[in-house]
Amino acid sequence: MAEREKKVKDYKANRFAVAPMIDWTDRHCRVLHRQFSRHALLYTEMVVADAAIHGDRNRILGFSDVEQPVALQLGGSDATKLAEAARIGEAMGYGEINLNVGCPSDRVQSGTFGACLMKTPDIVAECVRAMRQAVSLPVTVKCRIGVDDQDVESALDDLAGMVHRAGADALWVHARKAWLKGLSPKENREIPPLNYDRVYRLKQNYPDWFIGINGGIETLEQASQHLGKVDGVMLGRAAYHNPMLLADVDRTIYGDPHQIGSMDDIIEYMCGYAERHIASGGRLSHVSRHMVGLFHGAPGAKRWRQLLSTDATRPGAGSDVIRRAFEAVQTASVGEAA
Structure with a gap:
């Protein structure tokens, strides 16, 4: 009890x-x-x-x-x-x-x-x-x-x-x-x-x-x-x-001031997670479909969504798709800041 x-x-x-x-x-x-x-x-x-x-x-x-x-x-x-x-x-x-x-x-x-x-x-x-x-x-x-x-x-x-x-x-x-x-x-x-x-x-x-x-x-x-x-x-x-x-x-x-990891860290963690899932017989899209809204309203979000909605769904797709999509977001963010 x-x-x-x-x-x-x-x-x-x-x-x-x-x-x-x-x-x-x-x-x-x-x-x-x-x-x-x-x-x-x-x-x-x-x-x-x-x-x-x-x-x-x-x-x-x-x-x-x-x-x-x-x-x-x-x-x-x-x-x-x-x-x-x-x-x-x-x-x-x-x-x-x-x-x-x-x-x-x-x-x-x-x-x-x-x-x-x-x-x-x-x-x-x-x-x-x-x-x-x-x-x-x-x-x-x-x-x-x-x-x-x-x-x-x-x-x-x-x-x-x-x-x-x-x-x-x-x-x-x-x-x-x-x-x-x-x-x-x-x-x-x-x-x-x-x-x-x-x-x-x-x-x-x-x-x-x-x-x-x-x-x-x-x-x-x-x-x-x-x-x-x-x-x-x-x-x-x-x-x-x-x-x-x-x-x-x-x-x-x-009321917990603990800071989450950087987006670089989070993306890398999810890539590793996706790789383990693929190695166990899963598909990248099982993981990536939940990540489509990650950069809602941010520069590069459209390209991020496009890649995760198309390339990530193709047979044999690997975590490199997520990394390429993230690079597009980073590039767009740098361009806007400039």
Whole structure:
């Protein structure tokens, strides 16, 4: 029990996280993001419980120590399977197990999990309880404020109350409704209006419970403003499309003045990482696709994107493509300075 209490206490220090994003926050993405922040909590893509149990665990769940702290997000609605998947995640070395109750995609709905679970908070609570009993890690939930025609006051209160009583250690709330029919996942991230105040009110009702906020947050200044009212803040696409945004997380959010390495060092590290991945049978594009937004708004960014989107995707491409692209950025920067 003491071990678990320490893990939960440590978890509450996670004031900033990069959101789990399907097809994006894989192990290669997380290695890149870790170059810019020592403290940010990083999440896996959502992993369906059945895949964790029956699939190739190293391919689906494997990660390197450099990614820590890293959390495993699971998808599912079967408490027994989720408990087993949580045990596997703990054995693999993850520091948190998170249950997805927010994804609105058709693929997720067909499996009766994700955002549609907002309609059955009792099932979510059952799943949380089973995972809590299975592992010593923090068990958390990520949800929406409601779905479809639900009243966001009662829907979020019902879910929060049930998962809190079931033992969830934290609740991350995407401050939008999800519409299960009629909107694509992309539209569900943009069209339903943001309602940050609803999440703030929830926090007021649970002063001792970790409540994190997500949705539409694009800058560290905005993140800092939210942290005056909730315990944690989560950025998704803003951090993915502009990884350099993470370079100020440790100083701004955690008060850690430690400086990240130079861009030369980071590029060289990622080249070495890509070479090891290629040597193990992977492709350069598995790594480089996450680096396309690195020089967002900087001189030479267009040429950087072109090379990583074309040359890096060709069969047999090696890390020299990344180095050539970086040289183009350096050349453009010198030209502008002159």
